Amino acid sequence: MLLKIEGLTKIFGGITAAKDICCQVNEGNIFALIGPNGAGKTTIFNLITGMLKPDGGTIAIDGKELIGLKPYQIAAAGITRTFQNLQLFGDMTVLENVITGAYLKGKTGFIKSMLPLPGKSREDLRIKEEARALLKDIGLEKAAGIPAATLPFGQQRLLEIARAMASGPRLLLLDEPAAGLNSMETKELAGYLMQLRSQGLTMLLIEHDVETVMEVADRIMVLNFGCAICEGTPAEIQRDPAVIKAYLGEDGNVA
Amino acid sequence: MAFINKNHFWPGIILFLLIIPLITNSNYLLSILIIIGLYTIIVQGLGILMGYAGQISFGHAAFFGLGAYTVAILTTRFHSPTVLALLGAALLPGVIAALIGRPTLKLQELYLALATLGFGLLVHIGFTEGMELTGGPSGIAGIPYLSVGSFVFDSDIKFFYLVAGILILLSAGIKGLIESRVGRALRAIRESEHAAETAGIDTAALKLQAFIFSALLAGLAGGLYAYYITFISPSPFSFHASVQFVLMAVVGGLGTFVGPLLGAAMVVALGEFLRWAIPVVIPNAGGEYQIIFFGLILVVLMIFQPEGLGALGKRLKPATQKLPGEGYSTKIEAEKEGGL
Numbered sequence: 001m002l003l004k005i006e007g008l009t010k011i012f013g014g015i016t017a018a019k020d021i022c023c024q025v026n027e028g029n030i031f032a033l034i035g036p037n038g039a040g041k042t043t044i045f046n047l048i049t050g051m052l053k054p055d056g057g058t059i060a061i062d063g064k065e066l067i068g069l070k071p072y073q074i075a076a077a078g079i080t081r082t083f084q085n086l087q088l089f090g091d092m093t094v095l096e097n098v099i100t101g102a103y104l105k106g107k108t109g110f111i112k113s114m115l116p117l118p119g120k121s122r123e124d125l126r127i128k129e130e131a132r133a134l135l136k137d138i139g140l141e142k143a144a145g146i147p148a149a150t151l152p153f154g155q156q157r158l159l160e161i162a163r164a165m166a167s168g169p170r171l172l173l174l175d176e177p178a179a180g181l182n183s184m185e186t187k188e189l190a191g192y193l194m195q196l197r198s199q200g201l202t203m204l205l206i207e208h209d210v211e212t213v214m215e216v217a218d219r220i221m222v223l224n225f226g227c228a229i230c231e232g233t234p235a236e237i238q239r240d241p242a243v244i245k246a247y248l249g250e251d252g253n254v255a
Numbered sequence: 256m257a258f259i260n261k262n263h264f265w266p267g268i269i270l271f272l273l274i275i276p277l278i279t280n281s282n283y284l285l286s287i288l289i290i291i292g293l294y295t296i297i298v299q300g301l302g303i304l305m306g307y308a309g310q311i312s313f314g315h316a317a318f319f320g321l322g323a324y325t326v327a328i329l330t331t332r333f334h335s336p337t338v339l340a341l342l343g344a345a346l347l348p349g350v351i352a353a354l355i356g357r358p359t360l361k362l363q364e365l366y367l368a369l370a371t372l373g374f375g376l377l378v379h380i381g382f383t384e385g386m387e388l389t390g391g392p393s394g395i396a397g398i399p400y401l402s403v404g405s406f407v408f409d410s411d412i413k414f415f416y417l418v419a420g421i422l423i424l425l426s427a428g429i430k431g432l433i434e435s436r437v438g439r440a441l442r443a444i445r446e447s448e449h450a451a452e453t454a455g456i457d458t459a460a461l462k463l464q465a466f467i468f469s470a471l472l473a474g475l476a477g478g479l480y481a482y483y484i485t486f487i488s489p490s491p492f493s494f495h496a497s498v499q500f501v502l503m504a505v506v507g508g509l510g511t512f513v514g515p516l517l518g519a520a521m522v523v524a525l526g527e528f529l530r531w532a533i534p535v536v537i538p539n540a541g542g543e544y545q546i547i548f549f550g551l552i553l554v555v556l557m558i559f560q561p562e563g564l565g566a567l568g569k570r571l572k573p574a575t576q577k578l579p580g581e582g583y584s585t586k587i588e589a590e591k592e593g594g595l
């Protein structure tokens with residue numbers, strides 16, 4: 001087990017955005033969070049990545065407690081994410097975005113960066129090559145030199161994933177990566193996620209596209225009003241009466 | 256412009272600047288260039304803070320002043336070696352910046368602006384009221400020339416080359432910084448602090464480093480200023496000067512490499528021009544008219560060239576934006592300029 005969450009709770013004013021959430025995510029799995037808008041999915045990501053402080057509960061990666069760590073420290077522990085509302089470095093080129101994602105792989109500090117040292121360019125070159133390879137994986141290599149803000153929306157989503165992958169994470173949190181993608185792009189994305197999983201990457205996936213979720217997820221947790229109403233394999237979820245009632249619609253037709 | 260090779264443009268300008276002392280014997284021109292050079296040192300640091308880390312400081316005249324007073328006090332009162340005093344002039348503002356920046360940079364952007372503004376006012380009062388140590392409103396006279404070994408920087412020409420040398424080294428360093436992992440991290444903070452943290456960037460620490468760096472440079476410039484003028488008083492280190500440094504950074508263009516030099520040159524040249532022109536047009540005008548003109552020019556600039564003078568060249572380059580349905584064939588250009 002890579003990630004273990006116990007009793008995670010977050011309250012905003014009167015709204016309980018996460019209530020006593022518990023889950024365990026095994027290494028190499030894709031674990032999906034689904035539920036209607038406002039169910040608390042993004043809040044859970046914000047809690048895991050340290051962008052919000054929980055009102056209760058624990059989060060551990062590999063037995064290492066994460067609560068109380070700053071977001072950059074959590075990134076250093078091997079957890080990174082993409083954002084539902086894109087957070088690209090818009091002024092930078094596509095390639096620079098990915099290179100910046102690899103920040104943790106470099107060593108050059110403030111003072112060292114100003115001195116003409118030979119090791120520096122070797123480090124830069126290595127990271128740049130890795131970044132290019134990532135862009136190639138995701139089909140953006142031809143766009144390497146253009147400002148990220150000028151990419152079409154769907155490709156901006158892909159770029160966020162490439163940037164996140166550049167840090168070499170153990171756990172990747174994807175917040176609605178298929179939102180705004182057409183069906184072709186969504187299929188390609190699903191293929192890419194399966195490829196990442198086959199390389200051993202563990203992922204948490206928030207996604208509205210039920211078909212994609214059922215296809216790629218190993219386990220699914222269904223959230224509603226901050227509560228986990230059900231957790232299990234895709235087959236189990238599709239059969240669960242509470243899920244069918246709360247989320248999947250009266251007719252129960254999910255796929 | 257077609258006959259000017261872009262690769263030779265800046266080296267050409269620098270070479271031209273370097274031979275100016277050999278072709279003129281105007282001490283006025285030299286002294287203006289030296290002052291521009293000293294301000295450029297400050298604005299380069301401020302440019303990293305404002306243009307890259309996205310923070311603003313209204314207290315850099317105080318760091319500039321602390322550097323100058325450190326040199327003045329150490330050399331006249333304690334007869335410290337001049338190079339050592341210059342080192343102190345850079346270090347003291349750096350340490351103070353660390354103390355101010357640590358608590359305030361954790362808060363939102365506005366807090367550093369407010370904290371530095373208050374700090375700047377306090378320090379200026381300190382210069383004026385600290386009779387024993389600072390000489391009060393009349394300041395400190397009799398500061399010795401800077402000497403390295405037996406070499407004494409006792410003329411405008413020598414000082415010009417000293418400042419030019421420091422600027423060239425500093426520019427090379429800053430170019431390295433901007434193009435490095437650290438420079439990208441600073442730009443990342445400006446664009447999205449959340450995404451920067453997610454990439455593992457300790458945003459609070461990096462902003463603090465940028466602030467300390469900018470204070471060190473202002474202090475260094477202040478120390479050099481004291482050695483150049485050999486007499487200091489509180490007036491060049493007022494809030495007005497802090498605003499002028501911010502103005503230079505903005506006029507030159509935030510986040511551009513040549514911006515600080517252009518901004519410092521423009522504002523100093525304009526100040527000199529107004530000092531001459533205003534009394535001609537409005538015979539008994541005071542200093543406040545200068546400020547009005549600076550404000551006007553800033554407004555006009557923000558309307559017509561919001562990215563600053565340093566970004567003028569960018570407009571001339573072919574657009575590299577992708578049109579819908581078009582390939583990416585012209586994009587290699589932009590990537591090269593990314594400076595990776």
Ligand SMILES: Nc1ncnc2c1ncn2[C@@H]1O[C@H](COP(=O)(O)OP(=O)(O)O)[C@@H](O)[C@H]1O
Nearest residue numbers: 012015017035036037038039040041042043044
């Ligand atoms: N920073 C915040 N401050 C106040 N309320 C918030 C904040 N973030 C989320 N919420 C609220 O918490 C609930 C869950 O939101 P969110 O986690 O974004 O849902 P989801 O991602 O499932 O759509 C919503 O009611 C939302 O308005």
Ligand SMILES: [Mg+2]
Nearest residue numbers: 041042043084
């Ligand atoms: Mg959400």
